[in-house]
Amino acid sequence: MEHPVIVEVTRGNRVESRHRGMVVAVDGDGEVILSSGDVDAATFPRSACKAMQALPLVESGAADAYGFGNRELALACASHSGEPEHAALAASMLAAAGRDAGALECGAHWAFDQPVLIRQARAMERPTALHNNCSGKHAGFVCTACHTGTDVKGYVGYDHPIQAEIRAVMESLTGALLSHDDCGIDGCSIPTYAVPLRKLAHGFAKMATGTGLEPVRARAARRLIEACMGEPFYVAGTGRACTRLMQTAPGRIFAKTGAEGVFCAAVPEKGVAIALKCEDGATRAAEAMVAATLARFFDHDEAVRDALLSQANRAMHNWNGMHVGDIRVTGPLAP
Amino acid sequence: MEHPVIVEVTRGNRVESRHRGMVVAVDGDGEVILSSGDVDAATFPRSACKAMQALPLVESGAADAYGFGNRELALACASHSGEPEHAALAASMLAAAGRDAGALECGAHWAFDQPVLIRQARAMERPTALHNNCSGKHAGFVCTACHTGTDVKGYVGYDHPIQAEIRAVMESLTGALLSHDDCGIDGCSIPTYAVPLRKLAHGFAKMATGTGLEPVRARAARRLIEACMGEPFYVAGTGRACTRLMQTAPGRIFAKTGAEGVFCAAVPEKGVAIALKCEDGATRAAEAMVAATLARFFDHDEAVRDALLSQANRAMHNWNGMHVGDIRVTGPLAP
Numbered sequence: 001m002e003h004p005v006i007v008e009v010t011r012g013n014r015v016e017s018r019h020r021g022m023v024v025a026v027d028g029d030g031e032v033i034l035s036s037g038d039v040d041a042a043t044f045p046r047s048a049c050k051a052m053q054a055l056p057l058v059e060s061g062a063a064d065a066y067g068f069g070n071r072e073l074a075l076a077c078a079s080h081s082g083e084p085e086h087a088a089l090a091a092s093m094l095a096a097a098g099r100d101a102g103a104l105e106c107g108a109h110w111a112f113d114q115p116v117l118i119r120q121a122r123a124m125e126r127p128t129a130l131h132n133n134c135s136g137k138h139a140g141f142v143c144t145a146c147h148t149g150t151d152v153k154g155y156v157g158y159d160h161p162i163q164a165e166i167r168a169v170m171e172s173l174t175g176a177l178l179s180h181d182d183c184g185i186d187g188c189s190i191p192t193y194a195v196p197l198r199k200l201a202h203g204f205a206k207m208a209t210g211t212g213l214e215p216v217r218a219r220a221a222r223r224l225i226e227a228c229m230g231e232p233f234y235v236a237g238t239g240r241a242c243t244r245l246m247q248t249a250p251g252r253i254f255a256k257t258g259a260e261g262v263f264c265a266a267v268p269e270k271g272v273a274i275a276l277k278c279e280d281g282a283t284r285a286a287e288a289m290v291a292a293t294l295a296r297f298f299d300h301d302e303a304v305r306d307a308l309l310s311q312a313n314r315a316m317h318n319w320n321g322m323h324v325g326d327i328r329v330t331g332p333l334a335p
Numbered sequence: 336m337e338h339p340v341i342v343e344v345t346r347g348n349r350v351e352s353r354h355r356g357m358v359v360a361v362d363g364d365g366e367v368i369l370s371s372g373d374v375d376a377a378t379f380p381r382s383a384c385k386a387m388q389a390l391p392l393v394e395s396g397a398a399d400a401y402g403f404g405n406r407e408l409a410l411a412c413a414s415h416s417g418e419p420e421h422a423a424l425a426a427s428m429l430a431a432a433g434r435d436a437g438a439l440e441c442g443a444h445w446a447f448d449q450p451v452l453i454r455q456a457r458a459m460e461r462p463t464a465l466h467n468n469c470s471g472k473h474a475g476f477v478c479t480a481c482h483t484g485t486d487v488k489g490y491v492g493y494d495h496p497i498q499a500e501i502r503a504v505m506e507s508l509t510g511a512l513l514s515h516d517d518c519g520i521d522g523c524s525i526p527t528y529a530v531p532l533r534k535l536a537h538g539f540a541k542m543a544t545g546t547g548l549e550p551v552r553a554r555a556a557r558r559l560i561e562a563c564m565g566e567p568f569y570v571a572g573t574g575r576a577c578t579r580l581m582q583t584a585p586g587r588i589f590a591k592t593g594a595e596g597v598f599c600a601a602v603p604e605k606g607v608a609i610a611l612k613c614e615d616g617a618t619r620a621a622e623a624m625v626a627a628t629l630a631r632f633f634d635h636d637e638a639v640r641d642a643l644l645s646q647a648n649r650a651m652h653n654w655n656g657m658h659v660g661d662i663r664v665t666g667p668l669a670p
Contacts, residue, residue: 009616014517110449318442324520
């Protein structure tokens with residue numbers, strides 16, 4: 001199936017580049033509310049499903065045992081920028097379980113965000129695993145393993161009990177059967193499973209509404225989503241899209257990005273969730289797509305809708321501050 | 336016209352992201368040798384046409400008057416990484432004309448390349464216009480204006496004699512008529528003109544072969560292309576695609592990237608030039624496309640062909656060095 005052009009990048013009077021993509025919104029029963037492109041094609045959610053991967057941390061009782069609040073739970077669901085507050089909180093999560101950065105198996109990388117990278121370059125010789133954008137998620141894995149008496153070592157592996165449990169959680173939430181054949185290795189070395197976007201959105205709609213979930217899972221899901229909405233800085237960082245989207249309507253929007261142009265989001269008060277992917281993997285397009293799709297669910301609230309549309313359609317400036325073009329949603333997501 | 340999928344990004348056993356694009360190769364007479372996608376659609380060449388924009392520097396006699404050799408001419412055609420050698424050479428070009436960085440109207444930005452940015456962050460408070468990737472091109476404009484007795488101020492403007500001359504050069508080389516309506520503003524504030532890729536490739540084929548050019552222009556074009564092929568570090572920088580492509584077959588490949596997924600290239604010994612664009616503007620795809628297209632012209636030279644194909648099809652590794660997927664050319668550019 002051809003995916004429609006969903007985002008255009010203009011320069012002067014012309015369209016310079018085009019992004020295609022697929023987007024779907026569903027309710028807690030899995031009813032499709034909005035759909036464009038092949039939303040039944042299996043898609044790697046990458047980091048967009050971190051809130052699903054964090055469920056065992058809460059359901060196992062580890063989060064309570066270690067006294068984790070909204071900030072720690074938000075960081076467990078985060079692709080953070082590696083700012084000092086993020087690294088420090090990941091370290092304190094590990095310390096609560098008697099561990100340190102040496103337990104992390106995610107690898108290390110410099111910040112992707114330029115201002116953060118410049119500060120890091122001036123402050124440190126090299127980044128540690130605590131600065132990896134996934135360090136909060138991995139700290140959550142380590143804490144879950146420690147609390148349940150599972151050997152921490154090798155927790156990123158497909159056959160480790162932590163990953164087996166996450167696979168079961170994702171199968172249950174999405175209704176997709178996941179096997180080695182659906183599995184890729186993510187940037188931080190854990191398995192990532194290709195799932196149809198429609199089923200991924202359904203999983204998030206179930207998390208946001210509790211529909212069809214047993215009480216323990218419904219409570220854990222709600223707690224994680226509320227933690228992210230309550231502490232959006234800890235889900236991403238300064239100036240980042242997830243943080244900005246959730247700050248646009250505090251407590252009313254959940255949003256989480258994934259590598260290669262994926263975004264998942266939910267509007268709990270509307271009982272809906274969204275999953276989307278830009279075909280070519282571009283972050284700029286996925287960010288425009290999710291803002292425009294979320295705006296559809298705030299027709300009744302002009303201020304929020306307009307704030308979202310201003311994130312979906314934005315001006316680009318050059319090194320001298322001149323307005324040279326725009327990023328704008330088009331086709332199925334045009335206003 | 337639909338553009339075909341030309342580059343796939345895989346993870347595990349699956350294709351995770353797809354890039355579409357258009358590519359054309361022509362000879363000095365404009366005969367199309369290879370074509371895919373809508374190569375008659377007007378496309379902003381961005382920095383890929385810098386060697387065309389540098390012709391007045393040579394044709395005016397400015398390059399000779401200021402004693403410029405291959406390095407200075409390569410830098411005038413460059414999108415460099417802002418490494419110390421690049422900034423120093425741009426400063427020395429300006430000094431030859433009695434000017435300094437204050438004459439540059441390109442604006443300033445930190446390096447795009449992460450290792451260079453880390454070194455810059457540690458070495459300086461902020462970058463200057465000399466570190467702008469276009470500083471060599473702009474130094475060339477300033478030198479041309481100084482040598483020809485033209486007021487330098489405002490040299491980035493559409494109506495300034497420097498830009499009017501470049502417009503005439505580009506019209507003559509490409510055979511496209513250029514007007515305000517075809518014009519966008521580039522990152523460095525000069526005009527960029529949307530031109531069909533086929534005509535852009537023809538312009539470079541004329542530069543590489545001299546076909547149909549008056550002797551002064553043919554000599555200037557050849558000198559610029561040989562300067563780039565002779566000093567590829569000064570066209571881009573450490574580890575960059577243009578530099579690597581030209582180092583693959585010294586003196587036999589010219590290659591220059593442009594923002595938003597554009598690449599132009601030439602194989603002078605074959606009398607051909609290439610122009611291409613990734614529809615979504617992705618650099619990773621344009622780099623794979625140009626390497627695969629160039630490889631077509633080295634069937635007779637296995638070592639060069641294989642080195643190019645290894646740039647077109649390459650493995651991706653995560654933060655722990657695990658092989659997680661590949662970038663590979665497909666469809667019309669598949670081997």
